[in-house]
Amino acid sequence: MMQPRVESHPAATGNNLVILVGLGVAFLLGSGLLAVVGHGELVTEQNLLYVSLIFYAAAAALYMGFGITGRESDVHFAWLATAAGLIANALAAAERWYAAGHPPLASMYETLLSFTVTLAVLTLVVESRYGVRLVGTVTMPLAVLSIVLMHLLPSAAHPLAPALQSTWLHVHVTLAMLAYAACAVSFALALMFLIKDGLRTETFLAWSSALLTGIYAGILTGADSSGGLAVAAWNRREGAAILLAPHTPLLVVIPGLGILVLLALVVLASPLVLCAWGRRRSSGIGYVWAERAFLIGIFFQLVTIVVFLQRIYGKEYPSRQAEGLFPTDPAASPFILAGLLSGLVASLLYLMLAWRRPVLERVLPAAETLDRLTYKTICIALPLLTLMIATGAYWANRTWGAYWSWDPKETWALITWLTYVGYLHMRLARGWRGRRAAYFAILGFAVVIFTFFGVTYLLPGMHAYA
Amino acid sequence: MSSNPHSVIHRVLQSLSSLRLGIVLLILLGLAASAGTLILQRPVTEPETLRQLYSPGALRWLDAVGLTDVFHTRWFVALLGLTGLNMLLASIERFPQAWRYFARPYRRPEPAYLRSLKFQKQIPIRSEQEGIQAAEWVLAKFGLKPQRVVQTRGISLFGERHRISRLAAYVVHASLGLVFAGGIADAVWGYRGSLALGLNEQRNVLDSRGGAPRELPFTLRCEGAGQENYPDGSPRRWWSKLAVVEGGRVVARKEIAVNEPLTYRGIRFYQSSYGSTGQPSAIQLIVARKNKSESPRTIVLKEKEPVQLDEGTTVRLAAFVPDFVLNGNQIASRSSEPNNPAIQLVVKSKGEEDAVIWLFPRFPNFSPPDRSPYRFQFQDLSMGYYTGLQVAYEPGQWAVWTGFVLAAFGLALALYWVHLRVWAVPTSDAGGRLVLWVGASASKNREEVEGHFAELVEGIEKNLRGVPERLDEARGISVVESVGM
Numbered sequence: 021m022m023q024p025r026v027e028s029h030p031a032a033t034g035n036n037l038v039i040l041v042g043l044g045v046a047f048l049l050g051s052g053l054l055a056v057v058g059h060g061e062l063v064t065e066q067n068l069l070y071v072s073l074i075f076y077a078a079a080a081a082l083y084m085g086f087g088i089t090g091r092e093s094d095v096h097f098a099w100l101a102t103a104a105g106l107i108a109n110a111l112a113a114a115e116r117w118y119a120a121g122h123p124p125l126a127s128m129y130e131t132l133l134s135f136t137v138t139l140a141v142l143t144l145v146v147e148s149r150y151g152v153r154l155v156g157t158v159t160m161p162l163a164v165l166s167i168v169l170m171h172l173l174p175s176a177a178h179p180l181a182p183a184l185q186s187t188w189l190h191v192h193v194t195l196a197m198l199a200y201a202a203c204a205v206s207f208a209l210a211l212m213f214l215i216k217d218g219l220r221t222e223t224f225l226a227w228s229s230a231l232l233t234g235i236y237a238g239i240l241t242g243a244d245s246s247g248g249l250a251v252a253a254w255n256r257r258e259g260a261a262i263l264l265a266p267h268t269p270l271l272v273v274i275p276g277l278g279i280l281v282l283l284a285l286v287v288l289a290s291p292l293v294l295c296a297w298g299r300r301r302s303s304g305i306g307y308v309w310a311e312r313a314f315l316i317g318i319f320f321q322l323v324t325i326v327v328f329l330q331r332i333y334g335k336e337y338p339s340r341q342a343e344g345l346f347p348t349d350p351a352a353s354p355f356i357l358a359g360l361l362s363g364l365v366a367s368l369l370y371l372m373l374a375w376r377r378p379v380l381e382r383v384l385p386a387a388e389t390l391d392r393l394t395y396k397t398i399c400i401a402l403p404l405l406t407l408m409i410a411t412g413a414y415w416a417n418r419t420w421g422a423y424w425s426w427d428p429k430e431t432w433a434l435i436t437w438l439t440y441v442g443y444l445h446m447r448l449a450r451g452w453r454g455r456r457a458a459y460f461a462i463l464g465f466a467v468v469i470f471t472f473f474g475v476t477y478l479l480p481g482m483h484a485y486a
Numbered sequence: 487m488s489s490n491p492h493s494v495i496h497r498v499l500q501s502l503s504s505l506r507l508g509i510v511l512l513i514l515l516g517l518a519a520s521a522g523t524l525i526l527q528r529p530v531t532e533p534e535t536l537r538q539l540y541s542p543g544a545l546r547w548l549d550a551v552g553l554t555d556v557f558h559t560r561w562f563v564a565l566l567g568l569t570g571l572n573m574l575l576a577s578i579e580r581f582p583q584a585w586r587y588f589a590r591p592y593r594r595p596e597p598a599y600l601r602s603l604k605f606q607k608q609i610p611i612r613s614e615q616e617g618i619q620a621a622e623w624v625l626a627k628f629g630l631k632p633q634r635v636v637q638t639r640g641i642s643l644f645g646e647r648h649r650i651s652r653l654a655a656y657v658v659h660a661s662l663g664l665v666f667a668g669g670i671a672d673a674v675w676g677y678r679g680s681l682a683l684g685l686n687e688q689r690n691v692l693d694s695r696g697g698a699p700r701e702l703p704f705t706l707r708c709e710g711a712g713q714e715n716y717p718d719g720s721p722r723r724w725w726s727k728l729a730v731v732e733g734g735r736v737v738a739r740k741e742i743a744v745n746e747p748l749t750y751r752g753i754r755f756y757q758s759s760y761g762s763t764g765q766p767s768a769i770q771l772i773v774a775r776k777n778k779s780e781s782p783r784t785i786v787l788k789e790k791e792p793v794q795l796d797e798g799t800t801v802r803l804a805a806f807v808p809d810f811v812l813n814g815n816q817i818a819s820r821s822s823e824p825n826n827p828a829i830q831l832v833v834k835s836k837g838e839e840d841a842v843i844w845l846f847p848r849f850p851n852f853s854p855p856d857r858s859p860y861r862f863q864f865q866d867l868s869m870g871y872y873t874g875l876q877v878a879y880e881p882g883q884w885a886v887w888t889g890f891v892l893a894a895f896g897l898a899l900a901l902y903w904v905h906l907r908v909w910a911v912p913t914s915d916a917g918g919r920l921v922l923w924v925g926a927s928a929s930k931n932r933e934e935v936e937g938h939f940a941e942l943v944e945g946i947e948k949n950l951r952g953v954p955e956r957l958d959e960a961r962g963i964s965v966v967e968s969v970g971m
Contacts, residue, residue: 074971127944392934399901403894409892418745421756421878423886424669426557428523435516444901448930449505475523 041078041085041097048074065119069133073167075105076140080160087157087372090379095153099144102156105163106140113137113203125193132170134193135164138201146205150393152232152385157372158208159195161276169358172351188415195411199404200468203436206397207465210458213240216381217408217455221374222295222307225314228370229291232317235359236285242271242356243278244340250274251332253339254349262354264341272337272346280327284320288363311374318367325360355473391453402440409433432471439464498722501861505577511569518565522556529555570666577659587905592642593635595909595925603925604932605939609947610921614640614912616950617922621910624945630908643910651903652929657896666899671882681755681875683708684763688731692877702877703751704732709739713760713874726873752879759874764808764822765789767831767870771845772863773801784865787831795860798836801941808869810846824869833858838929905929908942922946 049071082098085091113133116124143159146152214224242250252269253262262270291310298306329350336345350357373380384390412430413423415477424430445462446452452460501507525548526536536545536554545554550561579689592599600606611617618634621643625632630645679692679700688707692700723743730738730750739782748755767788773795774782785793785801792802809820810828817828829845829924841858850864908926915921928935 154542284705401902403897406890406894406897410887410894414887417880417883418747419756419875419876420758421747422882423752423880423883426519426522431519431523435519438512438516444507445505445512485736 042083045078063116065112068108072105072108075101076163088376092326122147123190132166134197136166138197140203142201155208172354192411196406199401202397202401203468206394209394210461213458216384216387226295232288232363235363247279248273248275249277251351253346256350272339284324287320288317405437429475432475436467502578508572544951584652600925607943608921617912620949646907648903651905654900659888661892664885668882670884672880676880682872682873699816756876758876762822763870763872764868768868770866801833802830
């Protein structure tokens with residue numbers, strides 16, 4: 021049984037962590053500066069974004085370090101790193117605003133830019149005002165992922181199409197970002213509630229395994245019968261996907277990658293199976309093996325990420341749709357990459373829980389406080405969601421002459437709203453508290469993620485530009 | 487329970503207004519809506535794409551249950567209606583109780599009620615007067631607007647705040663009902679359509695997708711339209727100058743652009759697109775007689791407007807292909823832009839067979855032989871442009887906007903405001919001591935109210951212990967209040 025280990029030398033570990041992270045930040049900033057000296061321009065949006073990425077990553081490491089060691093200085097430095105990242109991020113957004121001449125809310129890249137700013141602000145607020153010091157453990161990796169994703173997305177500031185030139189659009193997207201960031205925080209708080217409430221580590225393992233299985237199964241839908249994985253081809257010179265027809269990218273097949281993903285999927289799904297088996301037999305042995313399988317699964321994830329990136333760079337692959345060999349790029353498959361990375365982050369968060377649960381429970385506020393804070397953040401999110409839908413409808417009415425046309429993004433915004441409305445009714449009228457409410461909050465955030473990313477990339481509609 | 491019709495109706499109403507049904511409906515609505523986005527929908531998909539993606543059997547099945555057009559099926563509309571009905575009935579059923587809280591504040595609580603309160607505290611006092619005064623001062627400080635209530639046994643205090651929040655949930659439900667009503671009104675009486683107008687063209691008939699053309703009560707004329715571009719060539723702005731013609735005279739004029747519609751008699755005209763019609767508005771040609779040395783002249787040819795060349799000879803534009811390409815032996819156009827125009831003219835002379843002439847301006851030397859007495863040379867071409875307008879009549883939209891604003895306001899009211907009530911009653915405790923019994927009740931957020939209540943009690947206790955200047959202040963207030971009674 022993988023029992024949480026007793027702290028043997030927390031102080032030393034803690035100091036080392038702060039020093040290591042500090043050195044890492046200094047090194048990255050220094051090397052970034054050297055690269056900049058070569059090019060001349062110092063304050064550009066890309067550089068600022070790079071700085072904020074470094075600080076957010078440092079904050080994420082320190083928050084996780086705090087979770088592991090429980091040392092106050094870690095969380096103090098994590099707060100400072102978050103604030104530093106926020107400043108750089110806000111400056112990047114301002115630079116973008118200045119350069120493009122419109123608020124950075126018009127494309128997926130720009131909305132992510134605004135989203136990370138909002139997320140960092142909310143993290144700092146929840147931490148300072150309500151004393152929940154671990155929110156950053158979830159939100160900072162989320163910010164890092166968002167910035168990595170932004171690096172992959174087409175970032176050129178396009179002039180605004182006629183339909184997008186409206187103040188209402190800015191109001192609409194700002195409200196959406198605020199609401200979604202509040203939902204992200206409520207999700208982090210709900211997870212913490214479940215930890216504090218004593219949800220068993222086995223259950224977390226089973227859920228992590230289920231999430232990873234879902235991600236890898238999703239990636240595997242792009243596999244073909246020969247064991248390859250189909251990804252979109254990429255024109256490096258133009259920095260855009262190669263299209264066969266509008267919305268139909270040319271797909272190239274990377275041989276062998278499908279088999280690797282399948283293998284990883286089997287390993288990653290095994291903890292789920294083993295947990296289920298252990299539960300039915302009510303023996304602890306299932307969990308022991310599940311945890312071992314999970315560690316092997318982390319290894320497989322790393323291998324998959326490394327092989328995926330190594331295969332993508334610098335090679336050309338055949339396609340089934342056209343003659344010849346075509347290059348590809350991580351930017352052509354932002355979803356696969358985001359899926360792989362968030363899977364890894366989720367795994368690391370689980371490891372933190374499995375190894376240092378007592379420390380985590382010590383530093384977290386009381387379960388009732390977390391429960392109430394989850395509810396409070398949802399109370400912030402719901403009126404914002406309502407206004408977001410209203411302003412979106414008003415804008416659509418001014419632009420297309422219809423306030424509601426059941427386009428997928430609209431529909432999913434409504435589904436998000438319905439989910440949180442359901443949460444509220446269960447809580448206020450039925451008195452749902454605790455676990456059930458926390459599960460509901462997590463479900464709500466899953467719907468938000470699908471509305472934000474899934475609808476844009478998986479479903480067609482008039483929100484094609486955002 | 488008998489089979490009494492009243493009890494049947496009662497039970498039906500009860501289950502229709504239940505929260506359980508509400509939640510089930512919310513879930514069903516969510517599932518149906520997500521199905522409508524995950525399955526390709528007929529109105530926005532080419533039939534060909536649907537046939538490629540789904541097997542014929544599956545498609546037949548999806549069509550039969552309406553899953554290929556979820557948002558227009560009867561069952562989806564019924565689901566929406568049922569949700570609205572549930573919301574309405576639930577509000578009606580629960581409203582009287584909330585109204586009682588609002589309209590008849592519970593100022594004189596029964597001792598049993600006080601004892602059952604979650605937040606209560608007994609504070610020893612020296613005299614009733616002193617206890618009431620201290621409590622009055624602290625309640626006023628907390629914004630609870632204390633009122634003295636004369637009971638049979640003496641005077642007690644009642645204070646409350648945010649009483650209106652008891653009604654907030656009903657405000658939200660009523661405003662969502664307003665949104666529903668607006669939507670229904672628009673679905674029943676409203677209409678949408680599109681209108682494509684060329685320059686100086688006027689029309690009063692709308693094309694509506696999948697429906698019969700609709701006649702407008704007035705005529706719309708386009709007096710100008712254009713596109714402005716960004717330096718990179720992508721469109722920045724589309725505009726059109728529109729005139730409304732009613733009874734033969736212009737009653738309104740406006741230049742519209744995307745996001746700046748024209749509204750006339752409740753009907754709104756939106757700029758939605760701008761583009762080439764693929765047909766020329768005018769073609770300039772140089773004409774000369776083939777066998778006579780007559781000086782060539784210029785003519786302007788328009789669609790459906792033949793030009794007289796001499797007595798008994800006319801030329802007309804028979805066909806125009808903007809982007810000519812031969813597909814096998816079929817003439818086709820690659821686009822509606824005049825990249826490779828092909829012009830077909832027909833020359834009609836008295837007593838002779840019509841002569842057909844093809845002109846290819848890009849390839850002036852290539853002209854198939856013809857029997858026309860005239861030779862034509864291409865000089866200039868201006869393409870026809872149309873402005874694409876969306877037309878909408880939405881009589882219910884103001885109900886929708888009002889509903890939305892009220893709903894957001896009501897939600898904030900419902901979520902952030904707590905109806906807090908506090909009673910302070912001088913009484914004697916089990917040991918016969920004179921005490922001030924302070925109790926509080928809150929409509930929600932009990933955890934936070936607990937903190938507030940503790941502060942309140944602490945404040946009263948402090949005040950009783952007598953921080954002198956405060957006591958004076960408190961007395962000052964209470965004197966005024968008692969004078970007012």
